[in-house]
Amino acid sequence: MTKRLSTRHPVVVGLATGLYPFLYNYYSNFTLVDSLTQLFFFIGFFLLVPVAVNICLKISSKKIPFVAKNYRLLLTISNAVGFASLLTFSILGPKKKIILLVIVLVFGLAFLLKKHLKKMVLLQYLLALIVAFQLGFYVANNLNFSTEWKQLPDTIMEANFKKKPNVYIIQPDGYANASTLKEAPYAMDNSAFEDFLTEHNFKIYPNFRSNYSNTVTSNSSMFAMTHHYYKNPKPSSKEAYGLRKSIAGNNAAVSVFNKNGYKTSLLIESPYIIVNRPVLGYDYSSISYKDLSFLSRGFDINVDVVAEMKKAITENKNESNFYFVEKILPGHIPVQKSDSDGKEKERENYIENLEKANVWLRQMVTLITKNDPQALIVIVADHGGYVGFNYTGELKQKVKDSTLVNSIFAATLAIRWPNNEVPEFDTKLKTNVNLFRILFSYLSENETYLDQLENDESFLVVREDAPFGVYKVIDANGTFTFKRVPVKN
Structure with missing residues (x-):
């Protein structure tokens, strides 16, 4: 036989x-x-x-x-x-x-x-x-295939822009907000870069934070302008299905820009958010699928997005543009315990990477403001840097220290409003999920869209030291809490 x-x-x-x-x-x-x-x-x-x-x-x-x-x-x-x-x-x-x-x-x-x-x-x-x-x-x-969570309660998808500046969303991965960087466990002086932003007419929002704990979950909610609550995960789930497509695909935010005649560009240095090859909702991507290996896990390509931006500014100068620009810096501490050098060393590594991110951000901001002085420029992170943890896997446990919870979600936000005309309702800018709704209210001069702001709450999936589930760990007032989110069937 x-x-x-x-x-x-x-x-x-x-x-x-x-x-x-x-x-x-x-x-x-x-x-x-x-x-x-x-x-x-x-x-x-x-x-x-x-x-x-x-x-x-x-x-x-x-x-x-x-x-x-x-x-x-x-x-x-x-x-x-x-x-x-x-x-x-x-x-x-x-x-x-x-x-x-x-x-x-x-x-x-x-x-x-x-x-x-x-x-x-x-x-x-x-x-x-x-x-x-x-x-x-x-x-x-x-695998929760439902797209019901993406449904919006009003007509913001039909927003008609009265102002049409070029819009740049620049995302340094894991860049903590200004208040958090000053305090332990980060405890670093970032004043030189903050002065640079102020000199370039940026308004810094020092207590801004994300709603979710990683790039995919945070950005998918931000572009959809609504909460997904990790799509009601099960104990054996790994990553919620479909969220990557909600970033690079025809999501709500990009769709609004497309309907208003904007050319939309996805300028990413690595294929992490497109590794599963979704149908792109953008007109242009800095990484083409013909250049993306089927064996890729998302970090095998390194695109110079500053060079891409230089090229885009020249080629697209006669039309309105929306750019989502992503840089995998400063990043965050290691995912696995075996890759960690301990919380103190990882803090040092993070600060070193944040300095590198500052160099890159200076280049990008200088390039844009020189060539497009009337642009609306938003620097927004997807989450914090997790400094204070040994490795990100510790998030599986119930995090009892409010300082560590803050380290997860504290995300930088700085905006250069055209002509330095800051809208009065910018006080509502507290978390990622409402970023585009507030920007669209400004661009369309329609404040009724602000009536449907999502709750500025932050959530974690907890697997240890508490019954498995999604927990609200920061409430809409910025107060630390620990309340399980009811499962929606």
């Missing part, structure tokens, strides 16, 4: 090679690989390539004596090496050095596994069956 399986069924062995890694890749990274084009690619990458290799071995065994003599060994090597390398990719992503090391180690091991090919293949199919059930359960129970 072993001989029949190994010599007569290269397709069976080939499918066994890639089926478990294929399914595991979807189970562990579903929201990163949920496009149809990615599905077709991964079917080829995980399944058809191993099958093709085995078919070539089968054909070669009939023509080349060496292959014929060592066919079972070569088929075992193909299966073992392919399975191990594909599984490593599914777990770690395209880590070339690690995958190469795995290939070398498994290549040698394959010589010992030659007589156990049938058992290997059966085990691989068993693993595939198990993860298939897990994937099916995950999709059925954790």
Whole structure:
């Protein structure tokens, strides 16, 4: 039976090679690989390539004596090496050095596994069956496909702009607000950069904060102008489904700009928010899908967005423009405990990266104000820097220290209003979710849109030290609290 399986069924062995890694890749990274084009690619990458290799071995065994003599060994090597390398990719992503090391180690091991090919293949199919059930359960129970949360209560989607300056939303990732930077655990002097902003007619909003704890959850809510509450997650959920599409796709904010005749541009330095290839709602993206590897995990491309902005200002000078510009600085402390150097060292690393972000922001602001003096420029972060934690995974626990809660959500905001004419209702600028609603009230000169502001509340998903769920940890008044958000079915 072993001989029949190994010599007569290269397709069976080939499918066994890639089926478990294929399914595991979807189970562990579903929201990163949920496009149809990615599905077709991964079917080829995980399944058809191993099958093709085995078919070539089968054909070669009939023509080349060496292959014929060592066919079972070569088929075992193909299966073992392919399975191990594909599984490593599914777990770690395209880590070339690690995958190469795995290939070398498994290549040698394959010589010992030659007589156990049938058992290997059966085990691989068993693993595939198990993860298939897990994937099916995950999709059925954790993926909330509802878009009801995006529905807005008024006619803001039909806003008609009376003012049409170019609008620049510049987002330095994880840049804490002015008040928080002054205090522990950040405790840094950022006055030189704040003076630079003031000199360039920016108004700084020192106590601004985000509503959600990471880039995807925060930005999806900001562009939708409404709360999603992490889409009512389940204990086994990883990332809420569909939120990435709410950033790069035809979201509410970008749609309003498009309807008002703006050219919309997405200037990002890495493909993190488009790695799952959503249908773009923007007219232009600094990263084209033809340049984006299907194996990308979101950080394998580094675009010079200052250069992109220089180019855009020249090419788009005769039309109204909306730009969303993202920079992965200063960022935040490591996600995993194993990558952390401890809270004190991570604080030092954050401050160093914030200084780098300041250099970049100076370049961007100088470029824009020189070439577009009437622009509406908004510098807004997606969340805080998590300084004071050892690693971001500690957010899974109930955070009892209000200073640490603030470190998660304290997000910088500074706005350069055209002609330095600051609207009186800018006092309502407190959290990300209401940013565009307030900007659209200003641009359309229609303050009725302010009647439907969302609550300026901040939320965390808690998994430990309290019943699993979404908790409001900062209320609309900026007071720290800990109240579970009722599940909406």
